[in-house]
Amino acid sequence: xxxxxxxxxxxxxxxxxxxxxxxxxxxxxxxxxxxxxxxxxxxxxxxxxxxxxxxxxxxxxxxxxxxxxxxxxxxxxxxxxxxxxxxxxxxxxxxxxxxxxxxxxxxxxxxxxxxxxxxxxxxxxxxxxxxxxxxxxxxxxxxxxxxxxxxxxxxxxxxxxxxxxxxxxxxxxxxxxxxxxxxxxxxxxxxxxxxxxxxxxxxxxxxxxxxxxxxxxxxxxxxxxxxxxxxxxxxxxxxxxxxxxxxxxxxxxxxxxxx
Amino acid sequence: xxxxxxxxxxxxxxxxxxxxxxxxxxxxxxxxxxxxxxxxxxxxxxxxxxxxxxxxxxxxxxxxxxxxxxxxxxxxxxxxxxxxxxxxxxxxxxxxxxxxxxxxxxxxxxxxxxxxxxxxxxxxxxxxxxxxxxxxxxxxxxxxxxxxxxxxxxxxxxxxxxxxxxxxxxxxxxxxxxxxxxxxxxxxxxxxxxxxxxxxxxxxxxxxxxxxxxxxxxxxxxxxxxxxxxxxxxxxxxxxxxxxxxxxxxxxxxxxxxxxxxxxxxxxxxxxxxxxxxxxxxxxxxxxxxxxxxxxxxxxxxxxxxxxxxxxxxxxxxxxxxxxxxxxxxxxx
Numbered sequence: 001x002x003x004x005x006x007x008x009x010x011x012x013x014x015x016x017x018x019x020x021x022x023x024x025x026x027x028x029x030x031x032x033x034x035x036x037x038x039x040x041x042x043x044x045x046x047x048x049x050x051x052x053x054x055x056x057x058x059x060x061x062x063x064x065x066x067x068x069x070x071x072x073x074x075x076x077x078x079x080x081x082x083x084x085x086x087x088x089x090x091x092x093x094x095x096x097x098x099x100x101x102x103x104x105x106x107x108x109x110x111x112x113x114x115x116x117x118x119x120x121x122x123x124x125x126x127x128x129x130x131x132x133x134x135x136x137x138x139x140x141x142x143x144x145x146x147x148x149x150x151x152x153x154x155x156x157x158x159x160x161x162x163x164x165x166x167x168x169x170x171x172x173x174x175x176x177x178x179x180x181x182x183x184x185x186x187x188x189x190x191x192x193x194x195x196x197x198x199x200x201x202x203x204x205x206x207x208x209x210x211x212x213x214x215x216x217x218x219x220x221x222x223x224x225x226x227x228x229x230x231x232x233x234x235x236x237x238x239x240x241x242x243x244x245x246x247x248x249x250x251x252x253x254x255x256x257x258x259x
Numbered sequence: 260x261x262x263x264x265x266x267x268x269x270x271x272x273x274x275x276x277x278x279x280x281x282x283x284x285x286x287x288x289x290x291x292x293x294x295x296x297x298x299x300x301x302x303x304x305x306x307x308x309x310x311x312x313x314x315x316x317x318x319x320x321x322x323x324x325x326x327x328x329x330x331x332x333x334x335x336x337x338x339x340x341x342x343x344x345x346x347x348x349x350x351x352x353x354x355x356x357x358x359x360x361x362x363x364x365x366x367x368x369x370x371x372x373x374x375x376x377x378x379x380x381x382x383x384x385x386x387x388x389x390x391x392x393x394x395x396x397x398x399x400x401x402x403x404x405x406x407x408x409x410x411x412x413x414x415x416x417x418x419x420x421x422x423x424x425x426x427x428x429x430x431x432x433x434x435x436x437x438x439x440x441x442x443x444x445x446x447x448x449x450x451x452x453x454x455x456x457x458x459x460x461x462x463x464x465x466x467x468x469x470x471x472x473x474x475x476x477x478x479x480x481x482x483x484x485x486x487x488x489x490x491x492x493x494x495x496x497x498x499x500x501x502x503x504x505x506x507x508x509x510x511x512x513x514x515x516x517x518x519x520x521x522x523x524x525x526x527x528x529x530x531x532x533x534x535x536x537x538x539x540x541x542x543x544x545x546x547x548x549x550x551x552x553x554x555x556x557x558x559x560x561x562x563x564x565x566x567x568x569x570x571x572x573x574x575x576x577x578x579x580x581x582x583x584x585x586x587x588x589x590x591x592x
Binding site for chain 2: 112
């Protein structure tokens with residue numbers, strides 16, 4: 001069910017301000033693509049255009065093509081709500097619904113999609129999703145407790161369980177570990193390696209070691225200066241990017257000479 | 260309200276040695292003064308509440324201790340049988356009934372308006388609309404009373420007739436509907452309008468405070484706008500909505516002038532909303548009888564006021580209990 005995404009000539013705007021210019025890339029199915037770059041370079045903005053979450057900000061829009069499995073997600077007859085049902089997202093800060101129990105959180109997406117689900121199926125799905133997110137053993141005895149009572153790392157894995165419960169084709173992660181301690185980060189990174197077998201994953205990270213550890217391909221975004229749009233400088237196999245990048249800017253960034 | 264900490268520019272501190280500035284700086288004086296001031300404000304509210312309670316209890320005592328027969332003899336409008344409880348009972352019933360109708364009509368409407376302002380309307384329209392709703396609160400209750408009795412009561416007659424005709428089998432809408440509609444139904448409608456601003460304002464603020472993160476979590480799962488409201492906004496706002504409704508209920512319970520001017524009073528335990536001369540509220544009754552009451556009458560009226568006070572307190576405590584029951588699941592942690 002993992003899908004390939006082709007982005008071509010994508011320009012992203014906030015009102016009249018061009019935030020990200022001219023991005024083209026191909027994201028292969030069942031791979032992890034990491035997006036790295038300095039703050040404000042537009043990598044998160046770009047990520048949010050992949051499930052049309054970008055446009056929930058007033059005035060924000062994108063021009064260009066994002067084709068998933070032959071369908072242009074920005075075609076006029078495409079419903080952004082439907083896009084988001086196929087492209088799941090995990091955010092920077094864990095955001096389980098505070099008014100729902102752990103089990104309800106996992107089922108939130110399924111309930112939204114207006115599917116009637118029997119009690120047994122629901123229990124199976126909760127168990128399967130939580131196991132998929134490596135969280136089952138830690139929470140199986142307290143599925144009816146609020147999700148907000150878990151630790152930050154557990155909450156983030158709960159959010160991943162919630163995202164994969166609807167069986168998306170692509171999973172977007174926006175700095176999923178930036179609010180977590182190293183142990184929880186490790187748990188998430190292990191999880192990403194497992195999820196890769198079933199999903200296409202795009203992850204934005206500030207942490208270059210993390211990009212090197214988890215990803216197959218790495219894209220480097222950069223910005224020429226304040227007020228200028230962010231651009232994709234290069235994207236290549238992770239090993240290439242971290243050993244012999246083609247662009248000088250990439251080399252400077254990953255060797256810590258700036259940013 | 261600004262949350263930016265005020266930072267003193269460097270060098271603005273008068274030249275004190277470190278030891279001096281650590282013990283008796285000007286800041287610590289201001290700090291202590293403010294602490295006292297806010298403590299004093301807190302104590303004032305307690306003292307006021309105590310003063311009102313003591314006043315009510317002392318003034319109501321004669322009515323409670325005097326025998327019902329004597330009260331009936333001295334007060335022209337006091338019932339021959341039933342005593343003080345028999346007198347206050349129908350009033351409590353009427354008060355709760357009118358407030359409940361107001362709440363049932365007002366709360367859903369207020370939530371709808373608040374959601375429209377916070378999540379649907381374009382920003383400029385939302386601001387204007389919010390301002391208009393606040394303006395409703397600025398209308399004096401006597402004006403609502405005039406409007407209710409002169410404009411609404413004659414014009415609501417067809418609605419009442421319709422209800423009586425088609426839902427008359429249901430005790431609440433038992434006919435014939437009064438004409439003009441000086442009924443508890445009309446009162447409920449006017450009270451609903453009166454409590455609309457406070458409920459809307461509180462709900463709007465609560466809805467706007469829904470964490471962006473939770474709304475985005477719902478959106479990213481493929482939620483429509485309605486589903487975002489259902490999964491992220493309303494659960495987060497639940498306790499706020501209850502608080503808002505209770506604030507509105509408090510206002511509806513105590514509303515005097517509008518009720519007095521619209522309602523044709525009566526002292527029955529009647530669920531017939533569309534009939535006149537069946538109900539009266541505590542507050543309107545006090546205002547109605549007070550000018551011509553003798554000593555015993557005033558004491559009796561104050562006793563009914565004490566009951567209203569207790570009801571309002573109970574309603575508020577109930578609301579707090581409802582809110583705290585699911586504190587674990589609130590957005591606060």
